[in-house]
Amino acid sequence: MDCDALSGWSEDFLNRLNSEGRRLCIPMTGSMALTHRCNLRCAHCYAGPDMDPQSPGMCGEPSTERWLSLIDEVAAAGCLFLLLTGGEPMVRPDFAQIYRHAKEAGLLVTVFTNGTMLTDKILDLFDELPPHAVEISLYGATAATHDGIAGIPGAFDWSIAAVEKLLARGNRLRLKSVLMKPNLEEFPAIRALAEETYGVDFRMDAAIMPRLDGDTMPLQLRVSPETAADMEMSHPETRRKWAKAKSQSAHVTPSPRLYSCGAGVIGFHIDAEAQLLPCLITTNVAVDVSTKPFAEGWSEIVEIMAGLKAKTGLECQSCPHSVMCGQCPSYALMENGQADSVPEYLCELGRCRRERLERCGD
Structure with a gap:
């Protein structure tokens, strides 16, 4: 559970909610990767660089109808906090429909986006149905550094424009970055851009991992511990x-x-091929929910994870x-x-x- 995103809630309430959710194995917090596709080509991305945003249905993505029904099913199972991510989720032309459905289902919805595909239509939707939070990644404090990592010229300017539009409309925004060799010297300036220039929360991560297909190339970008x-x-x-x-x-x-965290206890992830996972990177435990009801898949995940011993x-x-x-x-x-x-x-x-x-x- 992302307690940093719930700063207005009492710590005691959150602890009790977390404890009861764990006791009953309620899938309170989940994420959905609506697509693996992305319009950027980030050097460190765990999803890999070859996800063409113009390829509809690539990698067997669920239909609009299946995503909507999965949202209904996770809400019925007790989900409270839902992250919509990708890839770049706004690559899908039905993003607004999926987002609206999640909000109208009563979920607290966070959106991870690079901001480059944010439209006035989506901004208007966020005005009507505000997201719990929007998170945008900045990999540099300058266009040269950010675009060099993102792999697309102009990406920095598009992301900054999205930041300013979201803030102008009163959205709850967080900025984040991955510390790596190409942005090491600029990292204090990235943090200052978030906290001082835009006055928003900033978080960092240095734990670059291999790609989901096993490619270890991103590890070359790591800074030392x-x-x-x-x-x-x-x-x-x-x-x-x-x-x-x-x-x-x-x-x-x-x-x-073996897993002492909340994965497969209160947390889940559904990837862009409708595979239900305990979390985004726990790919060795999966149940296909392209047709199977979420509740059945969740029961299987809970049982499998409980059986994995250290x-x-x-x-x-x-x-x-x-x-x-x-x-x-x-x-x-x-x-x-x-x-x-x-x-x-x-x-x-x-x-x-x-x-x-x-x-x-x-």
Whole structure:
């Protein structure tokens, strides 16, 4: 559950909601990748670079009708928070219809978009039915850096125009970025663009992963764990977040489950081929819901995930620092080909975070 997006809600209520959802395995928070297609060609993208936005129905995308029925089904199953993503979700000409249906179903809808395909029609729809939040990625503070990473000239100007239009209409906007070698020198300026120029929340990630097809090329763009931790700790809010996680690490009880997160417990993802997954990157557990009712698929996912146990001796399960790395078996699967293994980059990043917090006295 994205608690950062629910800052107006009491922490006690969110904790109780999360606890009860986990106890009953209610799929409260989910995401739908409406398409794998995108009009950008981002160098680090886990989906791969060859998703032509002009190819309708590419990769067996569900029809409009199936997406609408899936929205009804997840709402009936107890979903509260729904993310619409892609690819670039606005590539689909029926995006507005799908978005409207999700809002009218009573869901709190967040949209991930690069902003380049935002139209006046969609802005008018957001006026009528406001999104819970819109998130746009900026990979540079200048057009040269952003466009170089996004792979399309003009992408920066289009995204910035979308940011300004969304803010002018009062939408709740967050900006985010992926720290990587091509934007390392510009990263403080990216953060300043978000927080100081536009006055919006900003979040960063440095954990670039292999592509879903196994291609490891994006890993060449990673900065070192030391550099990533230094950048995180230079930001007071991010440092406070990790300091809080560190303070809670002593109270973490090892779980016999391989996946100790909310994937397949309260969280789900439906990809652009109507495969129901526990989360976006847990691709080794999937149920086809192109025709099968969501409720049946969810029951199968819950059972499968509950049955996946951590192997005896797996360091991550007993590591007192696991909260500092965001320990993720699916990340390990993508990186090492084995879910019950140590994802070395995340492990080292967690160690660096802890060292820097201790150095600061946090």
